[in-house]
Amino acid sequence: MSDEHKCPQCGCEHIYQDGELWVCPECAHEWNEFSAGAADAEAGGSGVIHDANGNVLADGDTITVTKDLKVKGSSLVVKSGTKVKNIKLVDGTDGHNIACKISGIGAMNLKSEFVKKS
Numbered sequence: 001m002s003d004e005h006k007c008p009q010c011g012c013e014h015i016y017q018d019g020e021l022w023v024c025p026e027c028a029h030e031w032n033e034f035s036a037g038a039a040d041a042e043a044g045g046s047g048v049i050h051d052a053n054g055n056v057l058a059d060g061d062t063i064t065v066t067k068d069l070k071v072k073g074s075s076l077v078v079k080s081g082t083k084v085k086n087i088k089l090v091d092g093t094d095g096h097n098i099a100c101k102i103s104g105i106g107a108m109n110l111k112s113e114f115v116k117k118s
Contacts, residue, residue: 007029008029008031010024010027012026012027049089049097049098050112051063052113052116057087057098057115059087060086060087062085063084063100063118064118065078065081065084066114071108086100086101087099087100092109096109098110
């Protein structure tokens with residue numbers, strides 16, 4: 001079986017499709033085919049960063065957060081629907097590839113899988 005039909009997180013071959021998402025029953029990881037390809041492309045060093053919908057992001061774009069995100073080390077939460085202007089793309093080794101300033105919270109890094117281009 002090819003790598004396309006394995007979980008990108010744990011490598012399990014027993015994945016199944018649920019609507020547009022693929023689901024791994026072993027680690028509960030969910031992904032769509034495009035985002036898995038984008039993650040592989042980033043790992044390969046292409047430098048192209050995509051949002052949750054597959055749109056290509058660039059420095060200076062405005063994005064919208066698609067999921068409530070807890071701020072590590074704080075009781076603050078970045079609410080779903082929060083607009084963030086003037087982002088900067090960075091090469092984050094921990095998966096956080098967007099540097100930005102959020103009003104009321106300050107400077108932080110986000111993962112592109114939790115944002116969409118506005």
